[in-house]
Amino acid sequence: MCDHGPGFEPDLDEGSVVARAQDGDLAAFEHLVLTYQHRLFRLAYRMLNDRGEAEDIVQETLTTSWRGLPMLANVDAFGGWIYRLATNKCLDLLRKRSAHAENIIGLEDMDTLPEAGCRAVSAALDPAHEAELSAEQDGLTAVLSTLPPAQRACWLLREMHGRSYAEIGVTLKISPTAVRGTLARARHQIAEGMSQWR
Numbered sequence: 001m002c003d004h005g006p007g008f009e010p011d012l013d014e015g016s017v018v019a020r021a022q023d024g025d026l027a028a029f030e031h032l033v034l035t036y037q038h039r040l041f042r043l044a045y046r047m048l049n050d051r052g053e054a055e056d057i058v059q060e061t062l063t064t065s066w067r068g069l070p071m072l073a074n075v076d077a078f079g080g081w082i083y084r085l086a087t088n089k090c091l092d093l094l095r096k097r098s099a100h101a102e103n104i105i106g107l108e109d110m111d112t113l114p115e116a117g118c119r120a121v122s123a124a125l126d127p128a129h130e131a132e133l134s135a136e137q138d139g140l141t142a143v144l145s146t147l148p149p150a151q152r153a154c155w156l157l158r159e160m161h162g163r164s165y166a167e168i169g170v171t172l173k174i175s176p177t178a179v180r181g182t183l184a185r186a187r188h189q190i191a192e193g194m195s196q197w198r
Contacts, residue, residue: 018075029069032078033062039161040086046156047090049145057093061086080167087153087171094149136194143193147186154179155186 012020014035020028037058044054065082072081144152150172157163157171158179165176174182 014078015075018069018072018078022069022072022075029066032065032082036079036082037062040082043083043086043156043161044090046141046144046160047087047149047152048093049141053093057086057089060089064089080163080170083157083161083163083167084171087157091149091153139194140190143190146193147189150174151182151186151189154182155190158183 014032017028017031021032040058040061041054044057045051048054048057061082064085068085072078144155147155153172154168157168158165163171165179168179168183169176172179172182
């Protein structure tokens with residue numbers, strides 16, 4: 001495990017760690033950064049399809065969260081709050097892209113993602129399996145990039161990050177019922193686009 005400095009207790013629940021970070025405990029905030037940075041990167045990368053922009057979003061999100069942490073009223077809401085910050089930054093960037101008529105479908109090598117490392121070790125023994133997984137990941141990335149940004153965010157937050165309908169609703173500023181509908185449409189489009197991998 002990571003060394004969080006003298007006096008830091010890694011067995012604390014997240015709310016307690018957040019409360020310490022609110023009091024200016026840098027080791028506690030570092031623990032939160034280590035907990036969330038890769039998750040936020042995966043979300044931003046799949047939203048934006050650009051490694052550099054995803055890294056920038058994570059950096060901006062973590063900086064914003066440090067500055068805004070003292071104003072967070074419910075320490076147990078930190079996870080939903082930081083996902084909301086990152087998602088909104090991604091959606092803002094996508095809106096800027098569309099305003100400038102830039103192409104948002106920029107596929108990159110999925111093997112550079114942190115979660116791909118585990119897959120690469122087991123698949124290395126079977127090149128055919130590795131090629132199939134890589135093609136499937138590329139297919140998913142391509143299908144995701146065709147979804148409207150709100151649908152993409154909704155699907156990623158639910159399916160890849162396990163966020164609740166209520167959290168997604170707050171993030172996207174829609175009702176939990178609207179989240180269900182948006183998610184159903186996203187799932188349908190993804191299922192159609194991924195039909196060759198069934």
